[in-house]
Amino acid sequence: MAASETLEVPIQGMDCAECTLHVQHAIAALPGVQTVDVLLGAEKAIIRLDPELVSLPAIHQAVQGAGYSIPVPGEKASKPALLQDFTQPVLLLLGLLFGVILFVVIVGEGLGLFEAITESLPWYIGLAIVLLGGYPVFRKVIQAALRGQVIAHTLMSVGVVAAALAGQWATAAVVVFFMRVGDYVEHFTAERARGALKDLSELAPQTARVERDGQESEVPIATVIPDDIVIVRPGEKIPVDGEVVAGHAAVDQSTITGESMPVEAGLGARVYAATLASQGSLKVRTTHTGADTTFGRVIRLVEEAETNRADVQRVADRFAGYFLPVVAGIAALTYLISRDPMSVVAVLVVACSCSFALATPIAMLASIGAAAKHGLLIKGGKYLEVLAKADVLLIDKTGTLTLGKPQVTEIIANESSGIRNYELGIRETGMQPAIPNSQFAIPGSQFATPNLQQLTPRQELILQLAASAERYSEHPLAEAVRMAARQRELSLYEPVEFEAYPGVGLRARVNGNWVAVGNRHILEHLAPQAGASPEIAATLEAQGKTLMYVVVDGILGGILAAEDTQRGEVPQSIQALRAMGLHHIELLTGDNPRTAAALADQIGIGYRAGLLPQDKIAIVREYQSQGHTVIMVGDGVNDAPSLAQADVGIAMGAAGSDVATEAAHIALMRDDWSLVPEVIRIARRTMGVVKMNIWFTVIYNVIGLSLAAFGLLPPVFAAAMQSIPDLGILANSSRLLRQK
Numbered sequence: 001m002a003a004s005e006t007l008e009v010p011i012q013g014m015d016c017a018e019c020t021l022h023v024q025h026a027i028a029a030l031p032g033v034q035t036v037d038v039l040l041g042a043e044k045a046i047i048r049l050d051p052e053l054v055s056l057p058a059i060h061q062a063v064q065g066a067g068y069s070i071p072v073p074g075e076k077a078s079k080p081a082l083l084q085d086f087t088q089p090v091l092l093l094l095g096l097l098f099g100v101i102l103f104v105v106i107v108g109e110g111l112g113l114f115e116a117i118t119e120s121l122p123w124y125i126g127l128a129i130v131l132l133g134g135y136p137v138f139r140k141v142i143q144a145a146l147r148g149q150v151i152a153h154t155l156m157s158v159g160v161v162a163a164a165l166a167g168q169w170a171t172a173a174v175v176v177f178f179m180r181v182g183d184y185v186e187h188f189t190a191e192r193a194r195g196a197l198k199d200l201s202e203l204a205p206q207t208a209r210v211e212r213d214g215q216e217s218e219v220p221i222a223t224v225i226p227d228d229i230v231i232v233r234p235g236e237k238i239p240v241d242g243e244v245v246a247g248h249a250a251v252d253q254s255t256i257t258g259e260s261m262p263v264e265a266g267l268g269a270r271v272y273a274a275t276l277a278s279q280g281s282l283k284v285r286t287t288h289t290g291a292d293t294t295f296g297r298v299i300r301l302v303e304e305a306e307t308n309r310a311d312v313q314r315v316a317d318r319f320a321g322y323f324l325p326v327v328a329g330i331a332a333l334t335y336l337i338s339r340d341p342m343s344v345v346a347v348l349v350v351a352c353s354c355s356f357a358l359a360t361p362i363a364m365l366a367s368i369g370a371a372a373k374h375g376l377l378i379k380g381g382k383y384l385e386v387l388a389k390a391d392v393l394l395i396d397k398t399g400t401l402t403l404g405k406p407q408v409t410e411i412i413a414n415e416s417s418g419i420r421n422y423e424l425g426i427r428e429t430g431m432q433p434a435i436p437n438s439q440f441a442i443p444g445s446q447f448a449t450p451n452l453q454q455l456t457p458r459q460e461l462i463l464q465l466a467a468s469a470e471r472y473s474e475h476p477l478a479e480a481v482r483m484a485a486r487q488r489e490l491s492l493y494e495p496v497e498f499e500a501y502p503g504v505g506l507r508a509r510v511n512g513n514w515v516a517v518g519n520r521h522i523l524e525h526l527a528p529q530a531g532a533s534p535e536i537a538a539t540l541e542a543q544g545k546t547l548m549y550v551v552v553d554g555i556l557g558g559i560l561a562a563e564d565t566q567r568g569e570v571p572q573s574i575q576a577l578r579a580m581g582l583h584h585i586e587l588l589t590g591d592n593p594r595t596a597a598a599l600a601d602q603i604g605i606g607y608r609a610g611l612l613p614q615d616k617i618a619i620v621r622e623y624q625s626q627g628h629t630v631i632m633v634g635d636g637v638n639d640a641p642s643l644a645q646a647d648v649g650i651a652m653g654a655a656g657s658d659v660a661t662e663a664a665h666i667a668l669m670r671d672d673w674s675l676v677p678e679v680i681r682i683a684r685r686t687m688g689v690v691k692m693n694i695w696f697t698v699i700y701n702v703i704g705l706s707l708a709a710f711g712l713l714p715p716v717f718a719a720a721m722q723s724i725p726d727l728g729i730l731a732n733s734s735r736l737l738r739q740k
Contacts, residue, residue: 004034007047009059013068014040022149026066030054040361066147067140130164134176137183150324153179155331156722159348163715166341171715175349178719203274204295208239211283224289232282237274241288241295244269249280256294256375256669298669301379302372312385312690313360327351327705334709342715346708350718352701355725359693362729366736367686375669376679383665387648387683390629393582394620394642397589398546399635400652401599402564403671404476408484409545410561412536413459460488462558466550468493469508469515477548480562481517501525503590503612505548516551517560519590521612526551544598546591569673571603576677580684584628588616588642616642633676634664650676689736693729700725 014020020038027036027045032053037046047059060070131138137153144151156179163172208224209216209231216231221239224230229245232238238251250262253275262278265271271284273293290296331347334340364381371378378384398404455463467485470478471492485492495508495515504525505518516526537547540561548560574585587600587607596609608619616632620642623630632639632646635653643649643664651664653671668675704721707713713721 005049005051007049007056007059009045009047009056009063010071011038011043011045011063011068012071014038014043019068022066022144022151023063023068025149026062026147027059030058030062040365065143067143125169127164127169130160130169130172130176133173134160134179137176137179155324155327155348155351159345159715162341162345162348166345168342168345168715171342171345174716175345175719178349178722181723203237204299205237205239205274209233209236221290224286226286226288228286230284230286232277232284234278234281235276237276238271238282238284239273239289240284240286241270241272241293242284242286244271244282245285246283247281249277249282252276252278253670254375256298298372298377301377301667302368311382312687312694313364313381319356323351323353323356323701327353330705330709338711340711343708343711345715346711346713346718347705349715350701350704350708350713350721352697352704352722352725355697355700355729356694358726358729359697360690363686363689363693363733363736366733367682367689370737371679371682376675376682377667377669378679378682379665379667381686383648384683384686386629387631387666387680388687390631390648390680391582391584392623392628392630393577393585394616394623394630394632394646395585395587395605396616396632396634396639396642397587397591397596397599398476398564400633400639401570401587401603401673402566404564404635404653406476406480406546406562406564408463408480408560409563410540410559411455411459411463411484412559412561413456413462414556414558455488459558460490462550463488463560464490464492465510465515465552465557466517466548466560468510469495469506469517471495472498473506476564477546477562478517481548481560484560503614507551514551514553517548519547520549520592520610522549522551523556526554538594541592541594542598544595546595566599566602567671567673573673573677574603574605576674577680580677580680582680588619613639613641617645620645631680650679686736689732693732696728696732697725700728 011023014023020040023045024036024038027033027038027047030049032050033047034050035048038044039046045063063070134157138157141151141154141157144154156175160172160175160179163169163175204221206221207218208221208228209218210224211229211231224240228240230238230240230242232247232249234249244265244267246267248264248266251265251271252262253272256272256275265277265282271277271282272295273289274295288294288296291300327347331344334347335344360381364384367384368378368381395401398406463481463485467481467490470481472495482492493511495510497509499507501507501518501522504521505516507514507516507526509515514526516522518525537559540547543563545561545563548562550557550560577585585605587596587605588611589596589607589609590611591609593607593609596607600607608615611619616639620630620632624647629648630646631648631650632642633650633652634640634643635651639649639651643651646665648666649664650666650668652668652673666679668679704713704718708718
């Protein structure tokens, strides 16, 4: 099997989707290149290759041969000063300048000035002006022709040559001028779309103040390693992901979560790179640096979002591929009918193939970059397109509809089960059955539920066994059990021979005995003789509580009841989703039907309960087989399979979670349910802009080509009109950068 290595190579000079295709074809043609993705927004190529067959110099040569360049490391790309500021005044100035030039061209054509100039200008001076002015464009056309490719400027260059051969030097020069203006507009448009991504990238600190051997020193961020202690002073950005080991500060995490309200960070708190510390200083033990931080992963995923292209973009790209041959055919037909070379020139010049290629990616780049700044990580235009037409919403319960921070409220011990205490430090002597709580005084029941502050030794034992078995589990319910044990100051034992039952629970050997904790399915696996749950369990489930059954060596030892808190913004968000036309909303949970019903009834949605992970996947597939487009919302950890199966998987509260950001198609970096309807609004707004861009380009080209073919559009006007669609796409797509 061939060796494989992945390289990221920066590329300069790409202004439209056609540019990325040229670079991609040039690199892909090299022997040993397995895959290549060229990203317009990130200005780089991600190449998977066999290092024994292809070298970096060969890649450089291929890129240069395609008409583009690879910057020298450490060298910043030079850009016109105008491109440093992508504000609305700049766009307005560009439009006004274009309008003035267009007015001069129209007046000059109307007064016959171009004919006068052509008649008085020696042919060699006209030729020199055309060649010098159009050299950058002609060079790209010739390079493409040598590779057997036809690009957008090929037809325009043919038009320039045709005008020159007809003796229309002034017309040829004006066409060249507008070709250069068109290139500038495309470059400006691409830079405008990249603006949000570049703004995001520049938020990361480049240095860190590190404490080593008792000395503080400021070092480049690339030299910081895990376990380094980083000093963060008031008003400084935190340069790494890590854990606070000293100090206290209010931290603005808006760069990660989009939430403007600062959070308090003290001893043991997790903090993230590119967030701002204020009103205090911190000492942070480094866990992740650079590209491995949460912020670094956000940047990487936003950059690579371009590889997940929307279907509408693929259609537009295919259309652009057929567009140039069609235009050439129209030009030939025009000449056969009219015998007017100037009409042919106008047809070749007015065609705007680049605008088709720009219509979708510019809007997608703008929307994805802007959303990332507000805590919405969208992994590609593909998911925006699918999300905009979704009609089914499936929701997980724990950590999604609820806060994911449950608390143990009852411990029900089986006092007559005959379970020994396994020498865990609790004496059997003198133990009496618990006095039932009046709410749960069930005649004849062998279970009893005391107040958590008045546990019997047997109930403490059940809690201790469960917490020990759950010691290293990441499930929110496991944390609830451990917290209850900590509150009782119970020591935990080291679990060994750990076994997980996805969607059911877990089992581990604790001090030589098998202890299992899970939902009612755990009884089917490990304690079938326990039979149905007692009546008290049904009472707790009806109150919306989640039950965890504790099985010790095949015997039901007790039940832990936990209660989670519903997110306060959920009802309003569900109402907003219904107002948007998303009426089929359903809760999917592994919890029992009574608990699920209690929660679903509160917010007015349907539910399916007692589900295993494979059951959730089957439900997603069931809807998909019926022609529905499915959104799945989960916490990104326990729901990874169903999130991946859904047409769009949305992970809640993904900040700091590698699993959540990788598993979902869209990651909400903070736990806020109002972001769910918001991301759907963003998707619909984006697709509206994309469709507007495409239809504007289609109608514009149809009108322009028709006028040119019938001799109603002089070549000079055609050249001026050629750049207008790019400006229109830029102005329309720029609205997405300002969305809140």
